[in-house]
Amino acid sequence: MKLAEALAERAEATRRVEQLRARVVSSARHQEGETPAEDAARLLAEAGEVLDALETLIRRINRTNATVRVGPDGTLTDALARRDVLRLRHAVVTAAADAAAGTGERGYGRQLRSELMMLAALPVAELRAQADVLAREIREVDVRIQRTNWEADLLD
Incomplete structure (x- = not known):
């Protein structure tokens, strides 16, 4: 993968994390007797996976930037x-x-x-x-x- 592709991937992952964060916040509380629009725990777990991948990508980008x-x-x-x-x-x-x-x-x-x-x-x-x-x-x-x-x- 080229560095430019990794930078685009990093930007997309960052946007995805922000979207997931907003969805978690809006689904974290609901009224008694109603079901939330989305499963906040599942969204939070998905955000964690995206963040783990983002950390790996950022490390690789930084390593490349420091070497090239x-x-x-x-x-x-x-x-x-x-x-x-x-x-x-x-x-x-x-x-x-x-x-x-x-x-x-x-x-x-x-x-x-x-x-x-x-x-x-x-x-x-x-x-x-x-x-x-x-x-x-x-x-x-x-x-x-x-x-x-x-x-x-x-x-x-």
């Missing part, structure tokens, strides 16, 4: 960390540029000449250029990660 190399980024785990930090860095730089430009904020425009003028404390154009570079880096790392996900075999 992704070009200059090191292991897949390293590349994922790099992408996460690049996304955070991009969000910070973009927010700083938006704040300095006054984007989305009302009341910064002067109504009268006697009102104080708001000035940017940061170079907006430079921040936007930096955000563009970060966005490109994010895309490049993400492409390497996705390619590796489809090429790498899941480890045992």
